[in-house]
Amino acid sequence: MRPLTAIAALLTLLGLSPLLGLAAGLTVSGLNGCAINEGTTTSCIVFGAEWGPMLTQLTVAGWYLLLTWPLAAAGLTMLVVVLVQRLKRRSPD
Secondary structure, three states: OOHHHHHHHHHHHHHHHHHHHHHHHHHHHHHOOOOOOOOOOOOOEEOOEEOHHHHHHHHHHHHHHHHHHHHHHHHHHHHHHHHHHHHHHHOOO
16 A cells, blocks of 8 residues: 555544444444433443443544544545546556
């Protein structure tokens, strides 16, 4: 992987990382029948342990996506530009 492509991929992953935490929190709470909300910390027993506060923090951390989406947009833009340039170089024109 070339350095510019690696930087673009890293920016994209960093920008979308709050979305991964949000999805994980909602998936775990949904699979275990827990009602997670942002207003209060509810009890959620997963594998015999209390995970309610952690799941609440994961879902609330999804709001950080508002701060990090510009990184993801910049990374995706860089990836598109790099891929278009590579395709232009390979064309037999």
